[in-house]
Amino acid sequence: MIGFKLESGEGEIIQKPNSVTLHSIRLSHSIPLVMRVVQGILIIITGVLLLLWVGFVRWKKLGEYTPIVMGKLFDDELKRITDCIGRMYYNEGLSLANVADECCMHQDKVTMLLRRGYGQTYKQYLNRLRLTEAQRLLRTTDRPIQEISSAVGYKSASHFNRVFKEFFKSTPREFRNDN
DSSP, X not given: OOOOOOBOTTSOBOOOOSOOOOSOOOOOOXXXXXXHHHHHHHHHHHHHHHHHHHHHHHHHHHHOOOOOOOHHHXXXXXXXXXXXXXXXXXXXXXXXXXXXXXXXXXXXXXXXXXXXXXXXXXXXXXXXXXHHHHHHHHHHOOOOHHHHHHHTTOSOHHHHHHHHHHHHSSOHHHHHHHO
């Protein structure tokens, strides 16, 4: 049975049993030495187990590599880029900065995705798209070459002729005559 006696600071017994204000509680019963030793050992064992667990988790995380599959994300982003270029390729002033802004990406990312997806730079991809469309127009229409060069986004017919010849190894006129 646990009991207690209320005293003032000088050891006087308090005569007011109905209201008591305690400022501090002092326990005079001490924990036996054996219990303190057991308590200390349990604290040490708990600490060691915690350190071992943290170390194991950290080692396990470093030792196990799980690759992050981002192919779908890159494919979606690459499709966004190629769709954007496909919608605007005929614009003479179309630049990497325009495409990057339109796709909400950094220019370096656009370049990286085109290189990864097609093995080409932005300019190479744009020229290939423009020249492929010019080739189709040369084959299927009688429109003048200068009009076709302007329709696919080249400012000057001479630049168009030079790029076309580098890509297809023939001039636009030779290509039209052969096809």
